[in-house]
Amino acid sequence: MAGRPKIYDEEKALDSAIEVFWKKGYENASAGDLLKAMGIGKGSFYLAYKGGKPELFEKSVKRVVDHHLRGFWDILENCPDPVQAIKDFFFLLIDPASPVGQRGCFFGNAVLQIEDKTLKKMAASQLHLIGKAFTDALKRAKKAGTLTSSQSPEVLGLHLLNLWNGIHLTKMVEKDTAKLREILKMNLSLLDSKVKI
Amino acid sequence: MAGRPKIYDEEKALDSAIEVFWKKGYENASAGDLLKAMGIGKGSFYLAYKGGKPELFEKSVKRVVDHHLRGFWDILENCPDPVQAIKDFFFLLIDPASPVGQRGCFFGNAVLQIEDKTLKKMAASQLHLIGKAFTDALKRAKKAGTLTSSQSPEVLGLHLLNLWNGIHLTKMVEKDTAKLREILKMNLSLLDSKVKI
DNA sequence: CCAATATTGTACCAATTAGTACAAAAAGTA
DNA sequence: TACTTTTTGTACTAATTGGTACAATATTGG
Numbered sequence: 001m002a003g004r005p006k007i008y009d010e011e012k013a014l015d016s017a018i019e020v021f022w023k024k025g026y027e028n029a030s031a032g033d034l035l036k037a038m039g040i041g042k043g044s045f046y047l048a049y050k051g052g053k054p055e056l057f058e059k060s061v062k063r064v065v066d067h068h069l070r071g072f073w074d075i076l077e078n079c080p081d082p083v084q085a086i087k088d089f090f091f092l093l094i095d096p097a098s099p100v101g102q103r104g105c106f107f108g109n110a111v112l113q114i115e116d117k118t119l120k121k122m123a124a125s126q127l128h129l130i131g132k133a134f135t136d137a138l139k140r141a142k143k144a145g146t147l148t149s150s151q152s153p154e155v156l157g158l159h160l161l162n163l164w165n166g167i168h169l170t171k172m173v174e175k176d177t178a179k180l181r182e183i184l185k186m187n188l189s190l191l192d193s194k195v196k197i
Numbered sequence: 198m199a200g201r202p203k204i205y206d207e208e209k210a211l212d213s214a215i216e217v218f219w220k221k222g223y224e225n226a227s228a229g230d231l232l233k234a235m236g237i238g239k240g241s242f243y244l245a246y247k248g249g250k251p252e253l254f255e256k257s258v259k260r261v262v263d264h265h266l267r268g269f270w271d272i273l274e275n276c277p278d279p280v281q282a283i284k285d286f287f288f289l290l291i292d293p294a295s296p297v298g299q300r301g302c303f304f305g306n307a308v309l310q311i312e313d314k315t316l317k318k319m320a321a322s323q324l325h326l327i328g329k330a331f332t333d334a335l336k337r338a339k340k341a342g343t344l345t346s347s348q349s350p351e352v353l354g355l356h357l358l359n360l361w362n363g364i365h366l367t368k369m370v371e372k373d374t375a376k377l378r379e380i381l382k383m384n385l386s387l388l389d390s391k392v393k394i
Numbered sequence: 395c396c397a398a399t400a401t402t403g404t405a406c407c408a409a410t411t412a413g414t415a416c417a418a419a420a421a422g423t424a
Numbered sequence: 425t426a427c428t429t430t431t432t433g434t435a436c437t438a439a440t441t442g443g444t445a446c447a448a449t450a451t452t453g454g
Contacts, residue, residue, distance in 0.1 A: 002422035003430025027224035028312045031412060042430045048411070053412085103328055108366055112301060112309045115225045127370045155276060155379045158371060162380055165370075166363025169305055173362075174322045174355060182352045186387055200400025201454035206426085228442060240402045243443070 010048070011063075013038040018060045022103045026057060028111045047120045054119060057110075061122055064106050065129075074135055080136035086160065087188050094171055094180045106167045131161035138191075148193030156191060163187050199383030207245070210235040217256045218282045219300045221256060223310045251316060254307075258319055261303050262382075270330055278343045279334035283357065284385050290361075291368055291377045318385075328358035335388075353388060360384050 016037040020029045031053060035045055067071050072089070079085045103109075106192055107130070110123035135157025141147035149156060163184075184196045213234040216227045227249060233240055248251045267285070276282045289295050300306075304327070305322035332354025334356035346353060360381075368377055 002420095002428065003214055004420040004432070006431065018233070024312060025224065025310060027310070030410090032410090041431095041433050043416095043434080044207075044411080047431070065327070094362060109309050111366065111369055112306050113222060113224070115221060124370045127366075131371070150384065155236075155376060155383070158367070158376050159380045159383060162360075162367040162384075163362040165366040166359040166361075167364040167367075169308065169324075170355070170359040172308055173321045173358070179355050181355045186348065186352070187359075187384070190383055195336070199450095201397065201402070201450040203401065204450095229440090229442085239443080240404080240405050240446095244401070368398095 006039070006044075008040050008044065009195065011177075013040060014056075014059060014063050015067075017056055018064060018106075020055060021060055022106055022109070024112055026119075029055060031051070032171075054116060057114075057119055058122065061107070061110075061126060070124070076133055076137040077140075081142040081144075083146045083191055086134065086137065086191075090163065090167070090184050090188060091181065092111065093167060094177060096177060102172055104172070107166065108165055108168055127165070130164065131157050132176070134158075134160040147191060149191050150193065159187075159190060203241075205235070205237050205241065210237060211256060211260050212255075212264075215252055215303075218254060218257055219303055219306070223307055223316075224312075234316040242338050250317065251313060254316055255319065258304070258307075258323060262323060262342070265303070266327075273330055273334040274337075278341075279338040280343045282389055283331065283388075287360065287364070287385060288319060288378065289379050291374060291381060293374060299369055301369065302361065305362055305365055312344060316352075324358065324362070327361065328354050330354075344388060347390065350389070356384075356387060 016039070017034050020033050020037045024033065031045075034053070034056065035042065038045070040048075046052070049059070051058075072195055075085055079136045093100055105127075107126045111120055111127065114120045114123065136146050136155050138156050138160075140154035142153055146152070147156075167180070167184070170183075174180060204256065211235070216229050217234045228242075231250070231253065232239065235242070237245075243249070246256070248255075249349050270284055290297055302324075304320045304323045308317060308324065311320065311353045327367055332350050335350035335353050337342050337358075339350055344350070344353075364377070364381070367380075371377060
């Protein structure tokens with residue numbers, strides 16, 4: 001148990017790779033781009049990621065789940081009013097000042113960018129989990145009485161995933177934030193009881 | 198004005214290229230893939246598309262607009278009840294038996310796949326046009342009295358574009374068609390007057 | 395049937411790619 | 425100090441890439 005110590009920080013390097021994947025897309029990110037951003041050489045890279053780019057992406061997915069999504073999940077699971085938290089979150093998503101930016105959803109992008117079936121499925125199942133997180137939060141809200149819609153949490157959770165999927169792309173096309181706010185208001189009003197289908 | 202005649206059908210070759218772009222994604226489609234599918238050699242290809250893959254994609258976009266979208270636009274502009282046509286169309290989109298399949302939206306995919314700014318913007322503006330087509334159809338429906346929602350056609354049109362963007366991705370993740378139908382029903386009910394926001 | 399023109403297939407090139415091999419380096423340990 | 429272990433950087437390979445050059449081919453018009 002000795003050996004030359006790593007000169008780089010594994011998590012920081014991984015985060016840099018994630019940035020590249022997110023910004024350029026999976027297929028556009030060459031090994032060279034990734035190595036450069038990660039600040040390591042080929043020797044270190046293929047030692048740490050014997051599977052090359054696919055393995056790096058797999059680890060990136062896990063890191064995005066653990067790092068970027070974990071906080072959001074915790075809020076959904078613990079906040080007093082999940083419905084309000086969800087609404088706030090979506091409006092944050094279209095705020096031009098928000099750090100979320102114009103990069104889209106890491107997993108949604110991946111599903112539409114990656115040809116490799118294994119990686120594509122992995123990204124798709126993460127998206128599905130986001131839907132499940134919405135659903136679970138809504139179930140809790142239903143019990144607590146803050147979800148007043150008569151629709152089932154399952155259907156509403158999928159609706160929110162669909163809204164999530166849509167808005168990430170739509171906001172790249174429609175720059176009028178006021179209009180985006182209007183459609184969010186409409187879509188989120190489906191969680192309220194006053195809206196009868 | 199003479200010369201050796203073309204051995205291939207330009208439109209058929211272009212359609213084949215579109216298939217490749219649609220199925221594999223822009224970045225995954227190599228020049229080799231495209232030539233093979235188009236059934237032509239390099240000589241013919243670089244004679245017809247001096248700009249290479251970008252030019253081919255540009256022509257593909259125009260062809261998809263003219264060929265795939267035109268029919269839909271005509272219906273929207275001429276049918277007696279645009280609201281009903283729109284609803285039918287969305288349900289067709291999630292029908293497993295539909296030829297639309299799992300390839301997603303040609304333009305939406307492109308926006309998320311292509312790094313080249315010019316091509317990306319071209320795809321984005323086509324998406325925007327789809328939203329405008331919805332809006333225009335809804336304006337007509339409003340005048341005809343078949344659009345009963347009190348929301349403006351502009352906002353509802355953008356909502357439909359957003360639904361379009363979302364459902365193309367969501368149906369790749371959620372295979373339960375019944376659930377998909379439920380969220381379509383909900384989202385499309387926003388066009389009806391009985392739904393008050 | 396010859397000239398002009400446009401298309402085709404192939405051979406070729408230069409650049410970039412992912413990935414491997416391996417020796418040098420930097421630590422711990424005895 | 426010498427040995428072991430792990431990481432690092434570089435040099436290298438093999439394959440694929442997009443794109444060009446060009447001679448051969450197939451047509452129309454004079």
